[in-house]
Amino acid sequence: MRKVLLAAAAAIAVTPACAQPAVQATAVPGAPKLIVALSIDQFSADLYDEYRPVLLGGIGRLSQGTVFRNGYQSHNATETCPGHSTIMTGSRPSRTGIIANYWYDQSQTRSDKGVYCSEDERVAGSSSTAYSVSPYHLRVPTLGDLLKNAQSGSRNVAVAGKDRSAVMMSGHHADQRWYWDGKTFVTDMTGVVMPRSVAAAKQAVSNAVAQDRPALELPALCQPKATAIPIEGGGAPVGANRFGRKAGDLKNFRASPEFDGATLALAASLIEEMQLGRGASTDVISIGLSGTDVIGHTYGTEGAEMCLQLFSIDRDLGDFFRLLDSKGIDYMVVLTADHGGQDIPERKRLHGTPGAARVDAKLTAKDVGAAVAAQLGLKGPVLYGDGSFGDMYVDRALSPADQARAKAAAIAAFKAHPQVETVFTREQLAAAASPTSPPNEWSLIDKARASFDPERSGDFIVLLKRDVNPVAVTTSYVATHGSPWDYDRRVPILFWRRGMSQNLRNDSIETVDIMPTLAAAIGLAVDQKSIDGECLTGVQGVNCPAR
Incomplete structure (x- = not known):
C-alpha cells in the first residue's frame, strides 16, 4: 500500500488547470517556499x-532539527478539534x-441541540452527526489565511484523515481541502474542480481497500508488546x-497504518500537481x-498495534520527504x-499504575440529569453534556429558579463522585485570568480557562481524576483522551529545514507558539495582540520580531 500509493503520487503529471503560478510575490529572500505542517493525531510526547531512539525514517529526520519534547496543547479540552x-x-x-x-446550543430551532465543531448549523438539514463541513465556527485566521492575504500568489492546502483536522488547520480561505469521510476523500469546497491527482489517489485507495490484507510482520522491537490484554x-x-483485514473492510482500513499512507500519498500528489x-x-x-x-482508540497506546503504526508512519514520512527532496523544494x-x-x-495496572480504572458508566450528563430530575421533581433532560466529563449545560427550558436548583444539585452530585477531580462553574472561569506562566506550571483552573468561551461553554465543567x-x-x-492531565496535554513539537543543526530542548512551550514561529520564518507580520502564542527564539534560522 505504502509503495504503490507513493509511487502513484510521484507519477502524477502537473495539470495546468490546477497548477497556480505565484504572482505579485512579497516573500522574504531566503524564506522557505513551502511550509509543511504535520499533525499526528494522538501522538503524545x-x-x-x-x-x-528507534524511529530512523521521517520522524528520525525531524529529530535532527529543533526538538521541543515538552510541547503542550495547554488547554483542558484535549480533543481533536480544539487541538487542531x-x-x-x-x-x-x-x-x-x-x-x-461538540458543544450544545440550546437556542437551536432544530431538535438536535448539539453542535459539531466544523459544521455550519445554518445549513438546512445539518445536524451534529450528519453535518455540513465548514470553518464557520473558527473565529480566527490561520497562517494560510494570513499568508494568502499578504502574498497574492500563495496557496493554502489541507489534506487529512478527518474533516475537523483539515478545516481547523487550513481555515477560511483554502485553495484545496480534502479529508476522509468514512469511504473516500472528499471536500467541502464548492466550485472546486477535482484535481487529477485527487482522482488518482481516490482510485488507488479504492483498489487497495478492495484487496485482502494479510497480517503485518512484527518487527523484533514490537514483539514484547504483542500480548493480548x-x-x-x-x-x-x-x-x-x-x-490483517478482509477486502472491503473500510473500518479496519481506517484503523491501520494504511490510512496514513493514503493521506500522505494524496498530499504528495497535490504538491506535485499544484x-x-x-x-x-x-x-x-x-x-x-x-x-x-x-489505533489508540481501538487498541490502546502500548500494544503491538501502536508499535507497528509508529514504525509504519516513520517509513511513510521518510518516503514523503524524499519525494519532496527529489523535486528540489x-x-x-x-x-x-x-x-x-x-x-x-x-494494561496500565499491569505496568504499575494501580489506580487506573474505567469511568463509572452511570457518571454521565444523561444519568446525573435524570437523578437530579427525580430528586427535585423536574421534567426534561435537566442536563446536556457529551459523556462523563467536560462542559455541562443546564436545560434552558426550566424556569430560572429551577435552573439554579438543578445546577447546584448536579454540581454536588459530580463533586461527590470518587472519580471526579473537581468542577468549575462558568462564573469561576469567566473571572479567572488567562494564564501567562509556562504551561507545565498551570493549575487546573488555568487549563480550563484556556478552553473557556463565554458564548459556547457550559454552565459548569467536570474534570475527572x-x-x-x-x-x-x-x-x-x-x-480516549480529553483530560487536563499531561498524558493528554504534552505533545512533541519538531521544526526541521535542510541545514538545521540538531537542538534538543526541554523547555515547555505551547502549540500556539507554532504559528508565530512559522510566520517569522517566512517574514509574515502578525499582530501579537491578536494571538496567544509567541515566536520561539530557539529555532535555527528563525529571526523573531522584537517583543
Missing part, C-alpha cells in the same frame, strides 16, 4: 520519547472558539492485532494524519499533535 485549532492560528480555544469537538466493558482483548513550493511566494500544506488516533516542516492519549487501564479512562463500554473504542 510520551510516545515520542519512548520511540524516538491551535496549531496554525497561534490561539488557544478560548480565542479560536473551538472549545470541544483482556479488557473490561464488553470488548475483545487488544494488544496483539497485526492489521507545483507547491515552486513559485515565487511561500505555500502552505497542512497534513492531518489520523491513523495513530484511531525548499521546505520547512513542523510536526506536532492535536493532543496525546493514555493507554487502556487494564488522573488515570480514569472515560470509556466505560468497550465494544467500539477502548481508550
Whole structure:
C-alpha cells in the first residue's frame, strides 16, 4: 500500500488547470517556499520519547532539527478539534472558539441541540452527526489565511484523515481541502474542480481497500508488546492485532497504518500537481494524519498495534520527504499533535499504575440529569453534556429558579463522585485570568480557562481524576483522551529545514507558539495582540520580531 500509493503520487503529471503560478510575490529572500505542517493525531510526547531512539525514517529526520519534547496543547479540552485549532492560528480555544469537538446550543430551532465543531448549523438539514463541513465556527485566521492575504500568489492546502483536522488547520480561505469521510476523500469546497491527482489517489485507495490484507510482520522491537490484554466493558482483548483485514473492510482500513499512507500519498500528489513550493511566494500544506488516533482508540497506546503504526508512519514520512527532496523544494516542516492519549487501564495496572480504572458508566450528563430530575421533581433532560466529563449545560427550558436548583444539585452530585477531580462553574472561569506562566506550571483552573468561551461553554465543567479512562463500554473504542492531565496535554513539537543543526530542548512551550514561529520564518507580520502564542527564539534560522 505504502509503495504503490507513493509511487502513484510521484507519477502524477502537473495539470495546468490546477497548477497556480505565484504572482505579485512579497516573500522574504531566503524564506522557505513551502511550509509543511504535520499533525499526528494522538501522538503524545510520551510516545515520542519512548520511540524516538528507534524511529530512523521521517520522524528520525525531524529529530535532527529543533526538538521541543515538552510541547503542550495547554488547554483542558484535549480533543481533536480544539487541538487542531491551535496549531496554525497561534490561539488557544478560548480565542479560536473551538472549545470541544461538540458543544450544545440550546437556542437551536432544530431538535438536535448539539453542535459539531466544523459544521455550519445554518445549513438546512445539518445536524451534529450528519453535518455540513465548514470553518464557520473558527473565529480566527490561520497562517494560510494570513499568508494568502499578504502574498497574492500563495496557496493554502489541507489534506487529512478527518474533516475537523483539515478545516481547523487550513481555515477560511483554502485553495484545496480534502479529508476522509468514512469511504473516500472528499471536500467541502464548492466550485472546486477535482484535481487529477485527487482522482488518482481516490482510485488507488479504492483498489487497495478492495484487496485482502494479510497480517503485518512484527518487527523484533514490537514483539514484547504483542500480548493480548483482556479488557473490561464488553470488548475483545487488544494488544496483539497485526492489521490483517478482509477486502472491503473500510473500518479496519481506517484503523491501520494504511490510512496514513493514503493521506500522505494524496498530499504528495497535490504538491506535485499544484507545483507547491515552486513559485515565487511561500505555500502552505497542512497534513492531518489520523491513523495513530484511531489505533489508540481501538487498541490502546502500548500494544503491538501502536508499535507497528509508529514504525509504519516513520517509513511513510521518510518516503514523503524524499519525494519532496527529489523535486528540489525548499521546505520547512513542523510536526506536532492535536493532543496525546493514555493507554487502556487494564494494561496500565499491569505496568504499575494501580489506580487506573474505567469511568463509572452511570457518571454521565444523561444519568446525573435524570437523578437530579427525580430528586427535585423536574421534567426534561435537566442536563446536556457529551459523556462523563467536560462542559455541562443546564436545560434552558426550566424556569430560572429551577435552573439554579438543578445546577447546584448536579454540581454536588459530580463533586461527590470518587472519580471526579473537581468542577468549575462558568462564573469561576469567566473571572479567572488567562494564564501567562509556562504551561507545565498551570493549575487546573488555568487549563480550563484556556478552553473557556463565554458564548459556547457550559454552565459548569467536570474534570475527572488522573488515570480514569472515560470509556466505560468497550465494544467500539477502548481508550480516549480529553483530560487536563499531561498524558493528554504534552505533545512533541519538531521544526526541521535542510541545514538545521540538531537542538534538543526541554523547555515547555505551547502549540500556539507554532504559528508565530512559522510566520517569522517566512517574514509574515502578525499582530501579537491578536494571538496567544509567541515566536520561539530557539529555532535555527528563525529571526523573531522584537517583543
